Amino acid sequence: MPVQAPIAITGLGALCGAGLTLSECMESMFRGERHPHPPIRFATDHPVSYLVLELRDGFKLPLDESEDVYSRTCQLALAAALEALADAGWNAETLRGKRVGVAVGTTVGCALNCDDFYRDYKGESEPDLGIMQRFLRSNPAAVIARQLQLDGPVQTVVNACSSGTDAIGIGASWLRTGACDIVIAGGADELLRVTYAGFSSLMITDTEPCRPFDISRKGLNLGEGAGILVLESDNVRRDKKAQGYLLGYGSACDAYHLTAPHPDGVGLKLAMHEAFTAAQVAPADITFVNTHGTGTPDNDRVEGRVLSEVLPGVPFLSTKGYTGHTLGAAGGLEAAFTVASLQRGEISSSIGFANPDPAVISTPVTQNTRIDGKIALSESLAFGGNNAVLILGKGDH
Amino acid sequence: MSVKEKLKRVLIEDLNLEDVEPEDITDDMALFDEGLGLDSLDAVELVVIVQKHFGVEIKDMVESRPAFQSINTLAKYIEERMP
């Protein structure tokens, strides 16, 4: 497996149920707050309500237009991208003439699951074609590139729950091979009734706040949001301080089952191995792990066991108790949180965990915890058996 | 049609078991792993099948696991709870 040169991360942007900016998210996580609730934006006739984490009130559409023009997923992606760009000292004008790539992961953002449209189509009334036209305008990476008038590689990754992590890894590779000089990379997904129906049909959602790694965990809480990083090549960045560094990326498949992870974590271990080799670091160098940690029985069992084998004793947490499972956005959000936590020298508690599960073996941190090291790992496990890992380094601040 | 007969038919249809006839599924045959060879995704689909065709809700997979052993056990579970 090849070595990958470190890539500077110069900007971070995040919004989700924990906050509308990265600093809001970090502050609420470190205060140990979470607000899962029954869905507000839509209704279903399920006999029970599964808790979710929608964006808080106060989210302002970045395009200053109604939600009819672009999908909510695109609006979230753009909002996070603008925050990350501002953090990196860029705006649309200063980017002009630069070679800028956009790599965004999503699941909902690309699916033609407009159930209101389809309900009308099946029924007597004529469906609103505006919904379809909005869908055809709304590819997340393409919208960012178009809105900022960028010229460069563009990619929307649809690798289910590892999309955001994969998009960041792919975007970094563009810089290494000179395909562009700046990359806007991460993930975005809105919460939709369709996804809510889908995950609850798999019986992996919880009617209570989720409990990642806990012995009584029943399932996940869905969320929504976007997490975006700005990556820069050194010739463009020059003396600008990096917020963090992307040291390595690895990915691999379980090749096992459409929805269940391999019980031995085959793909996750391969992805970790590739990332360690790429970053030229050893497991002993890792100061903490931001896990996938959805709170489902299967995921947490497999992940916990792999952590106990590959990274024994390394502090880890799941931030999904605070954000919910944001699907394509998760990898982007968690990369941003990991970089921010390295800067802060502290990780938040793994909310929702109280009692260990012997089958999981490892236990996450139960309070805010100081960390001294400079290298951390963020991982994502996806439907279809995709596993993706980022190794991130502390920045220059 | 008995619950067992109907169960076999809807299983074949909704799980798309194309080359299987109702007569091929014996009442005590294991539904999962050996026997019919269903897996965890079929298990949650089976919950939907039972809800849709018999009106019986299965809330907890762990609790109802014994019911999923065979046609016999599943039919009994359904008959006890049918509205």
Next chain:
Amino acid sequence: MRIGIQGIGLTGGFGSSVDSLHAALCSGTVVTQQGRVEHNGLIDTFPAYQASLDGLDEFIPKRALRRIDHCSRMTLFAAHLALKDAGMAEADRSRLGVIIASGYGPLKTTFDFLDSYLDFGYACSSPTHFSNSVHNAAAAHVSMQLKTTAPSLTVTQFEMSVPSALLTARQWLTEGRVDQVLFGAVDEQCDVLRYCRQQFFGDGEQGPLQPFAFDTQSAVVGEGAVFFLLTRDETAIYGHIDEVKLGNHAVSPIKISQDESLIIGADGHKECGQWYAQVAKKHATSAYTPLYGSFPAAAGFDLAVAALSMRENRLFVSPELTGAMPLTPTEPHPLDDAKLASLKFGKSGEYGLIRMSR
């Protein structure tokens, strides 16, 4: 780094093999079938390029296909055909990456899932349909069937899906993450999409598909899957991919040299027509979409034509020349050392350019 194309597998309106695509290129004609959508008592019939799955059971037993939908079946079929064509059916797969581009993803299954709860209530939402409606389901089935743990990627980006995904295929090989990439593109027909297109374009999609009639809506519905076996090898029967470039022509005009012959992905959608028209005025351009139809993954079929042209050392004549520009080739001729590039535009000027040589 040059990326070699070692094998091709495909299924589309012209048939299910490289030979059938080659035959279609030589004859210049493909017969469409009749598509039919019934909605609110009205019946809409239209020409459609439909893909066949005859021969899939050579690779996968019927029982193993029970939960695999049409989109994934086309994908598996073309993937196996590509491996067979490359002589790699039995080869080691531990370093075989899988990358799939799809403009719309598994549409039928997406609507099947919506049916499950719209018709029967939310408690009857089908987990099987939901799992298969996730866009990387096809790639997951490929990895599972081939038992390959190497990296997997799915890209969904409407018309730009193929060039964008190919960029990553090239990256993975260049960086040495994998030793081969099974690179594919797939899109399927869908009644709902056809209904929408009919509402948008009226009767403008009754055929024939006239790619050079840039101001006219003449798209014809199509579907299919195409796969390529890509490696870093210097020798490649189907030629090499030298460069993959994405950009936006409206922001920074595309640079094409005079000695490049282009295969354009013009497929009868007039919204993209203006961009192709600009390029066709100044360069020798050919278009082959009348052989397979209008759908985002068709950009993969354009690449297959380019690859076949490399293998045969022959530029095939475009099958439908109505509206062709003066520089459009009208006779077949050898390529020799000529450069060939396939070019796909999106509605807003975004483009993907794939440069090839022998």
